[in-house]
Amino acid sequence: MAGGDGRLSHELIPGEKGPQDSCGVFGVWAPGEEVARLTYFGLYALQHRGQEAAGIATSDGESILVYKDTGLVSQVFDDQALESLSGHLAVGHARYATAGGRAWHNAQPTLGPTATGTVALAHNGNLTNVHELLDIVSERSGTDLSGDLGKGSSTDTAVITHLLGTEPPSDGGLGDAAMAVLPLLRGAFSLVFMDEHTLYAARDPHGIRPLVLGRLPSGWAVASETAALDIVGATFVREVEPGELLAVDADGLRSSRFALADPKGCIFEYVYLARPDTTIAGRPVNSARTEMGRVLAREAPAEADLVIPTPDSGTPAAIGYAQASGLPFAQGLVKNAYVGRTFIQPTQTIRQLGIRLKLNPMREVIAGKRLVVVDDSIVRGNTQRALVRMLREAGAAEVHVRISSPPVKWPCYYGIDFATRAELIANGMSVEQIRDSLGADSLGYISVDGMVEATAIAPDRLCTACFTGAYPVPHEDASLTPVVSA
Numbered sequence: 378m379a380g381g382d383g384r385l386s387h388e389l390i391p392g393e394k395g396p397q398d399s400c401g402v403f404g405v406w407a408p409g410e411e412v413a414r415l416t417y418f419g420l421y422a423l424q425h426r427g428q429e430a431a432g433i434a435t436s437d438g439e440s441i442l443v444y445k446d447t448g449l450v451s452q453v454f455d456d457q458a459l460e461s462l463s464g465h466l467a468v469g470h471a472r473y474a475t476a477g478g479r480a481w482h483n484a485q486p487t488l489g490p491t492a493t494g495t496v497a498l499a500h501n502g503n504l505t506n507v508h509e510l511l512d513i514v515s516e517r518s519g520t521d522l523s524g525d526l527g528k529g530s531s532t533d534t535a536v537i538t539h540l541l542g543t544e545p546p547s548d549g550g551l552g553d554a555a556m557a558v559l560p561l562l563r564g565a566f567s568l569v570f571m572d573e574h575t576l577y578a579a580r581d582p583h584g585i586r587p588l589v590l591g592r593l594p595s596g597w598a599v600a601s602e603t604a605a606l607d608i609v610g611a612t613f614v615r616e617v618e619p620g621e622l623l624a625v626d627a628d629g630l631r632s633s634r635f636a637l638a639d640p641k642g643c644i645f646e647y648v649y650l651a652r653p654d655t656t657i658a659g660r661p662v663n664s665a666r667t668e669m670g671r672v673l674a675r676e677a678p679a680e681a682d683l684v685i686p687t688p689d690s691g692t693p694a695a696i697g698y699a700q701a702s703g704l705p706f707a708q709g710l711v712k713n714a715y716v717g718r719t720f721i722q723p724t725q726t727i728r729q730l731g732i733r734l735k736l737n738p739m740r741e742v743i744a745g746k747r748l749v750v751v752d753d754s755i756v757r758g759n760t761q762r763a764l765v766r767m768l769r770e771a772g773a774a775e776v777h778v779r780i781s782s783p784p785v786k787w788p789c790y791y792g793i794d795f796a797t798r799a800e801l802i803a804n805g806m807s808v809e810q811i812r813d814s815l816g817a818d819s820l821g822y823i824s825v826d827g828m829v830e831a832t833a834i835a836p837d838r839l840c841t842a843c844f845t846g847a848y849p850v851p852h853e854d855a856s857l858t859p860v861v862s863a
């Protein structure tokens with residue numbers, strides 16, 4: 378999979394967005410290497426985590442340069458831009474922005490002054506106590522900043538940068554400031570940041586978003602996913618531990634603990650968000666997805682002739698479903714690989730083709746067949762509804778939809794933007810009502826227990842809140858009320 382376009386199954390209809398991660402982060406300390414170029418390729422491997430802005434900051438030990446803009450990594454940077462970013466350490470960011478937050482000033486890394494120099498910071502996740510933190514920032518600066526900082530989707534990152542910038546000077550510099558600030562933060566944060574000399578990486582005590590450490594021949598790299606280490610030739614060393622702050626510079630690698638670890642890794646990383654060639658907490662994502670398909674086949678069997686995936690994110694689960702059910706697997710849909718995310722709006726005529734802009738059915742494979750169509754999740758249901766219609770038009774005798782995650786009923790407060798609660802199709806609808814709305818012959822979801830079992834991670838070390846409503850970290854949304862379960 379190369380970037381977000383490879384995960385098409387939630388992005389098949391023009392204007393219809395799937396679950397969006399709030400970013401990919403990458404950092405490198407490697408004297409003698411072209412760190413901006415390494416960061417570029419690291420971000421390129423993390424493009425699926427954020428496609429709306431990208432940025433890189435580098436330092437040569439004297440000063441920090443930053444280059445960032447809206448667009449895909451490949452659109453933001455060219456050779457000239459990378460040439461201008463000299464130095465031996467760098468941090469980078471690929472951003473997903475919520476509506477209205479696409480502006481340049483929301484792109485990361487953020488830059489800010491500190492008592493001992495400058496901080497450049499990139500953040501993946503979402504803080505749950507931003508208002509509390511804004512009060513601290515306002516108190517320290519003597520002015521009410523909630524109006525300025527409180528705007529936009531980059532609030533939490535700006536707040537962290539301000540907090541680091543307003544820590545008093547100390548011999549330990551930015552590292553000391555981070556040890557004072559990190560315990561104040563709640564929610565999900567996988568951070569990479571740096572001053573002129575030192576690269577830092579920190580992960581929240583629950584380790585909700587992934588963050589890993591790799592070794593380069595002449596230095597170190599940190600990245601949201603192991604796949605980004607692979608692409609720059611770094612060897613995976615270990616995860617950045619929940620509650621850990623790492624520092625890397627000429628004095629080597631140092632680890633400090635700012636909180637006790639209480640792991641609650643996001644299960645949706647295994648379902649959909651992470652690349653299949655990434656490993657999280659020792660479990661390869663592809664293996665987890667394939668196993669989810671096997672469990673799904675046992676829990677929701679179907680009388681059918683053929684199993685087909687919704688490409689690409691449904692593919693591992695469809696393979697698992699076929700293995701466990703004994704039904705043949707086939708590619709019944711061809712993806713238009715180069716029609717990816719584009720800033721060019723389709724014409725009205727093309728928009729009306731909807732899903733066909735990105736997928737085309739193979740009639741000779743599916744005509745007359747009873748199909749099991751496997752997808753990783755249903756958010757709004759618009760994609761699956763269009764898909765079922767298209768398969769019927771192409772001659773499918775029956776369409777049985779199978780989903781390798783349970784119904785998404787709750788919002789995520791830790792960095793994933795699914796949809797508003799009112800838009801979630803499973804919000805207040807039974808499985809039978811959803812089936813009817815999709816126009817499928819049958820609909821089956823994996824159970825929560827089955828999904829958790831497939832990850833091979835202990836249930837008490839996972840967040841499953843968007844499926845269960847059991848939030849491992851308190852959040853500030855007082856309006857939350859339980860959704861009627863299906």
Ligand code: SF4
Nearest residue numbers: 643645789840842843
């Ligand atoms: Fe992941 Fe869902 Fe938890 Fe958000 S609520 S962190 S998407 S499992």
